[in-house]
Amino acid sequence: MANDPISQFKITKLVPIEVGGLDLSFTNSSLFMVATTAVVAMFLIMSTSGRGLVPGRWQSVAEMSYEFVANTLRNAAGNEGMRFFPLVFSLFMFVLIANLLGMVPYFFTVTSHLIVTFALSMLVIGTVMIYGFAKHGAKFLKLFMPDGVPPVLYILVTPIEIISFLSRPVSLSVRLFANMLAGHITLKVFAGFVTSLIAAEGLGIMGPALSILPLAMTVAITGLEFLVSFLQAYVFTVLTCMYLNDALHPSH
Amino acid sequence: MSPNENEPDVQDARPTEAELSERRSRLARALEEKTTQAESRKNVSSSGTGQGFAQAMKLSTEFVAGVLVGAVIGWLIDKGFGTSPWGLIVFLLLGFVAGVLNVLRSAGLIAEQQDRTRDG
Numbered sequence: 001m002a003n004d005p006i007s008q009f010k011i012t013k014l015v016p017i018e019v020g021g022l023d024l025s026f027t028n029s030s031l032f033m034v035a036t037t038a039v040v041a042m043f044l045i046m047s048t049s050g051r052g053l054v055p056g057r058w059q060s061v062a063e064m065s066y067e068f069v070a071n072t073l074r075n076a077a078g079n080e081g082m083r084f085f086p087l088v089f090s091l092f093m094f095v096l097i098a099n100l101l102g103m104v105p106y107f108f109t110v111t112s113h114l115i116v117t118f119a120l121s122m123l124v125i126g127t128v129m130i131y132g133f134a135k136h137g138a139k140f141l142k143l144f145m146p147d148g149v150p151p152v153l154y155i156l157v158t159p160i161e162i163i164s165f166l167s168r169p170v171s172l173s174v175r176l177f178a179n180m181l182a183g184h185i186t187l188k189v190f191a192g193f194v195t196s197l198i199a200a201e202g203l204g205i206m207g208p209a210l211s212i213l214p215l216a217m218t219v220a221i222t223g224l225e226f227l228v229s230f231l232q233a234y235v236f237t238v239l240t241c242m243y244l245n246d247a248l249h250p251s252h
Numbered sequence: 253m254s255p256n257e258n259e260p261d262v263q264d265a266r267p268t269e270a271e272l273s274e275r276r277s278r279l280a281r282a283l284e285e286k287t288t289q290a291e292s293r294k295n296v297s298s299s300g301t302g303q304g305f306a307q308a309m310k311l312s313t314e315f316v317a318g319v320l321v322g323a324v325i326g327w328l329i330d331k332g333f334g335t336s337p338w339g340l341i342v343f344l345l346l347g348f349v350a351g352v353l354n355v356l357r358s359a360g361l362i363a364e365q366q367d368r369t370r371d372g
Binding site for chain 1: 309310313314316317318320321322325343346347349350351353354357
């Protein structure tokens, strides 16, 4: 069914692989993850291969993306945070390019699946926890026991802080996934109205004439979706930087 | 710094230090006015569609995430210790509180974790 707004998110197996009862098939999602990584790598390798003192167009785009992420990270986590720069920059480029590739018609949107975004955010929170414990040891737990609270209230405050901490990867991943999913469904529904109105019987000439309205809406939403693609990649990066800041400075 | 910078007889030749600094501060004021105008214009134009939508999305996911995590923890505790349904009830309520805390934090109404502990 061409008008079904959900079918665009369907996972199809391209190369079925099964290892020891586990389904490790190469799916269309995997294909677009590989494509995203390839696009990012090619963009950065090709654009920086010239290494001009005066950057060309591609090189200045690459330098701009570097500066952008570096400034975000420095503002949120200080100069110490720059040791996480490779992780943060990879995450930003991956999410951004995956979102933008999803905007191409008939392409699969990797970030519209909760499991992908959840894996990305677990990577961030895992880094925060491992680094936090490795660097600060038990002092990292001070994050859950704020100062200036009467000792009795720790029974209540500590579980709340722990739940609040654990809800971070959930909200981080749900936000990215929900934005991409909702945007693509809206786009598909409005685009479906155009064909339905043209094909509608009993409306006569009115059908094609009215179909201008959802078409205009589709164009507008496409623009908005490009904005959302960038915005969500940025939000993901900013929150990653803020959580890394917790790992670097848990109690001061 | 010339020693006669405050004397009136150099005024005809070139501007004094005082005049220069006065002009500098005037230019700085004008520049600041221009940039704040540009910034407020930018804020007004961007607050139309994207920003409000992003803000709504952010706050709602923060709240839902808190409740969900609380419920999952409570459910796991019940499953592990056989205390059903008390773990779910207690941790759902705590998750609700954590969700509200998340929303207030991300709206900037109360201090972040690390900021608050810094104050002591």
